[in-house]
Amino acid sequence: MEPRGSSGVGSGNSGTYTPEIAESLRFEEEIQSLIDPSFDASSAAGGSFTALLGLPANQAVELLHHPGPGEPPASAATDTLRLPFGCSSTFVERAARFSVFATDDSPASSSGGGLSPGLKAEPPDSDSPPTLPAPAGKPRRPSKRKECEKSKAKAVAKKSKSAEENTSAAKPAAEENTSGDKLPYVHVRARRGQATDSHSLAERARREKINARMKLLQELVPGCSKITGTALVLDEIINHVQSLQRQVEFLSMKLAAVNPRIDFSGLDHILSAECGPLAVASGCGGGASDPAMWASDTAASTGGIRRMPAPPQIWHLDVVHPQQSSTVWENNGVAHPHFLLSPATSLVGYDPASSVPLNSNRLKTEL
């Protein structure tokens, strides 16, 4: 290969050179010639490479191809690229990709820089798969730039929109400032970059309404504020609703087991007056298994609302545990309503003759 060095590529480099392979071959020769002599232009490479940043992808590639007047940048660019390439038909695409990355934001350029050491280890034979997305990526990139601009503009415009919202919320009848269907005729400034026809406005209003309601729900259900993403939040809400319904069912089952024994007639004013926890004799074995449900309310039990088993003949100690119950009462001092259900389906009360006070004046004991 002839050392072209810093001299121009010369022969017949015109932009109308259509066959890509021939271009790339020539490019390969250039690059190989360029890489062989040592270039210390690495420091200048960054600066001159960035000169290519302002160019769209195609022009940059062409410049790389034909480094005529801008040859030092091209050489420096190729130096930064520094790719070992065998079959260099892929080099065009790779160069294109690099330049395309450079046209994006700075993190992309650093990723472009990060790609090169990765690509160094890449065997050239495996270049063919990445070539396919790269030319497809090329036309995408310029549009991505426009999207970046658009999103930036949107971010800016959103602030203006929220300012608009604040001012319009101050208006008396403005529910949703974007929908003109409620109010007679509202001129609304749409956000920048978004459509302004009535359909989109209505859709946007609807979406905002739904999002606001979702936020309300999120705040209501515990633990949803941290979750981002509508689907997970909805799953969490569903779980919460199901668990609440199950709790209601469970509690109602308990209540149903107790229900035939309990007389609620005298209860209304007591309930509304005290609003305190009531001791209820538990159902079949479930209550016996969790004494914690009853044992914790010393305050209420000093007040002494206790459910008394209704028919007077039920007033008896359980035959199985006579001593236990009495010791329970004495140990606790204040009578904890610790009822045990015997298999004979009779409620265990406490001995009326015991020292535990019965607030019979507060409760009606008839069935």
Add this chain to the structure above:
Amino acid sequence: MITAALISKRNPEGSTSENKWRTGARERAYRRRLVEALCRARGGSASGPRAVKEAADSALALTARGRSRWSRAILFGRRGGNLLLKARGRVLVRRGRPRMVAAPRPEGKGVRDSLRTLRWLVPGCRKVSTSSLLKESADYVAALEMQVKAMRGLFGV
């Protein structure tokens, strides 16, 4: 909650709907109604657990005063012997939630599937729009929490 305040601008009442469930007044009202319902249920039908649950739910719906959609669905779903129906004097028979049908787990993780499951869970919200569904479910969650709290309080926890 600022968003709640923004939404409630369209409501004639001042406070938001689910905050009302948190107040003690609602809970006391619910307890009263629950006890009445239990009394009545005990005297009347068999005191199976389902009857108790239905009574509790009806009491809850009644406490909501029929303002929310799910409460109306519950009240009109129960046939006969309901306070609201008696007061109104006419029986509106409407299909409530079918009993003993388990709601399916959210099939897939999509938003639409979860919304469908939510429709199933909240009574009376089969055909409403999404935004109404979300509003109703917020109200429903608040009401359920109050119900659980009241029933627990009844038991002495």
